[in-house]
Amino acid sequence: MSTPAIEIIGLTKDYAVGFWRKRMRRSLDSLTLQVEEGEIFGFLGPNGAGKTTTLKLLMGLIFPTAGTARIRGCSIDDVRMHQDIGYLPEQPYFYDYLTARELLDYYARFSNYGALERRERVGRFLDLVGLASAGDVQLRKYSKGMLQRAGIAQAILHDPKVIFLDEPMSGLDPVGRREVRDIIVDLKKQGRTVFFSTHILSDAEMLCDRVAVLSGGKLQGVGAPADIVSIEVHAMEILFEERGKHPLPNELKEKATTIGGRYRVEVAEAELYPALAQLESCNARILSISPVRPTLEDYFLRLVGREETIAPQVEVNSR
């Protein structure tokens, strides 16, 4: 069994809160999980679940109350661990008096490249994230989306083996998101491991080999997206529109939602053919028929809803 790319064991973080800093709030509770090399791993959870806390712990920006973690076998305490990793923080800020090119060049200096190779890399990655034309503009003039792209560039510039991305799609337009998705897929093709946190579930479903769901500081579940969500088909969705002079059957109409001239109705699997027959009789035009599968979102919402009825926050008495 090869070394896992990321190994987290019992990672816990408490914060002292309150005016006198007496009470403890546990923002991460004994997280344990493993990410194998070459995986695209999604880290999901609602706001405040502890995702950013986890990433900050791994990066050494904050220190754990308990537990350890290893990346490619190297402890997170060891500065050498940082040589082969890349990190994109949530809502990144960079030195706004630098241009993107200067920023990448600066960060590249922490890896051992000669001047020529550094220049070549910086140019190549600026190109990759679509900032080639804005490379010599100061970062203070960048839009959020451009900053995000610069952030991704600095995270992968040095060909790291494990890349950590905190909300990589945030601030990007659909084109940008598509490009980032492509980059992530490409990274996996190169054999790298990508660990990214997001609350955009469709991205997670599309990209991830496996996901972990975090809520209230606790790990709720780990597995392939398909495993977490059951494959059972519960209902069928029919999209149709009126055509011709015959009105639609009322019961269908009542159950359907409509946008413009189109109707959408969900029927139980057993009811599918009778419904189709009804529509056939009115000569309605069938636009599509597809199974309704519960998505990650459903799982998610159920999870969060359940969490909120149990306890809004997990509080631990101070020692």
Added chain:
Amino acid sequence: MSATTGPVAINTFREAVRDRVLYNLVFFALVMIGAAVLVGQISIGIERLVIVNLGLSAISLFGLVMAIFIGVGLVSKEIEKRTLHSLLAKPIRRWEFLVGKYAGLLLTLTINTGFMTLGLAAALLYVGRPLVRPDVSIVIAIYFILLALALVTALALFFSCFSSPMLSTLFTLAIYITGIFANDIRAFGDLASSPLVKAFARVVYYLVPNFHNFNVIAAAAHGEGIPFSLVAQNTLYAACYVTLLLLASSAIFSTRDLK
């Protein structure tokens, strides 16, 4: 180590330049020009004295303002602006980052002072005084000013590791002023009757950096020689104190959670 502190230092210098910090040199130039032109009319016979006094005092004051106001933001600004988050993901230790920031500001101060020295020399030449051998004491005075600035910067950096810029400014200023009056504090303690006050004054005297040691402006203005032993002592004193502060800063910063 210098593979990581070097880039940080250069980048810190670059930030100062892009923040137009060096424009203070324009102001300094104006002051020196004004002085050179007017001094002949106001104080005949002591032109050199006045220009050297004014020049050295200005170098000291401008440098002090720069050291404090940039110094207190060295760390806190990076935390506030979250620029530190992506940097610390790189293979750089926290103390290497600190030393790099310190070196960068020190570099800025040194270059700034260098330009000011040229300005001072130009003003001296303008009032018709050729540069003679005793002027080496002016250079030594400037070197001492730089040593003092190195100390103040280290102080500001230290506070920057754990308190807000405003508080850091107050603390640094307070210690600086105390350091100027260090000798007076000791004298006050010697005169006091209570042994507790005496002991307290002594402790404060030795703890606080003695900035009075670095002030040889009067001697330089009068063209007096400055003994080499003082140069060696001050250099050593500054080096020790700066190292002490950098160590303390590293200790505090290395265990601090970043927000």
Added chain:
Amino acid sequence: MSRPKQKVTWIAATWVPLLFACVAALQVGIDARTRTAIQEQEELLLSSPSAVQKISLGYDSLLADVYWTRAVQYYGSRAGTDHPNFDLLWPLLDITTTLDPKLVIAYRFGAVFLSEPGRAGAGRTDLAIKLVKRGIAANPDQWRLGADLGFLYYWRLKDYQDSAAAYLEASKEPDAPLWLKIMAARVAQKGGSLETSRMIWSQLYESTQNQTVRKKAAEILRGLKAQEDETRLDELAGEYQKRFGRFPASMLELRDAGLVRGIPLDPDGYPYIFGPNGKSRLNPQSSVVILPEIKAPPSPAK
């Protein structure tokens, strides 16, 4: 394409200069009310040297230069006016020399103008001596200060013993010129004689860079010369009287009697004249002045 101007820009453009004018006018009014009648009362906010030293935060020598400039201007603006007030001269010089004990010109300035009587100085010889002694303590190698001390004892206090001692002390400095020793001897033996006084003032004239002091010294030297001349002329007049039974009426008579060769001229180039009682005196057109301090008969040392 400029941005459209807001209404407030127009309002500001008109009112801001107007309001500035109001502020200036108000200030004129405030100044007129607080100004005192004849002389502006000047006050030193801080007259304690140690307080000023604390405030200076290490920039002592620069502040010393500032106070020195102030002292010079303070003196210059008052000297020669009617009823001048030099009360602040001592505190200003006190602060200056406390901030920079090596500012030798300040001690030298104080030596002359703190002790100077009348309308040209503060008339406080005691403070002048105090200042110069402090200067000597802080700058033992500056023999000129020792000479200034000798001058003060000699000229202001007529204290020839202390004066000689001061000159002697000054002569011991490695760079000290020879005349100091000579002066010490002269003062001790012939203190008060016009010749000694002339030597002392000549040395002061040579050694100072201060134009005011130079002018003063030149004036005194001329007065001393005139005094010397008058004394000699009076002696000759006495001779004349012995020969001819009356005092000479003019210099011509003196010359014709063969007692002088040519008409004696004062340092300003005007001939001396004789008064009715046979005492010689200066021509009224002459600008030479024999100051009262020169006229006062030299008294022996206490």
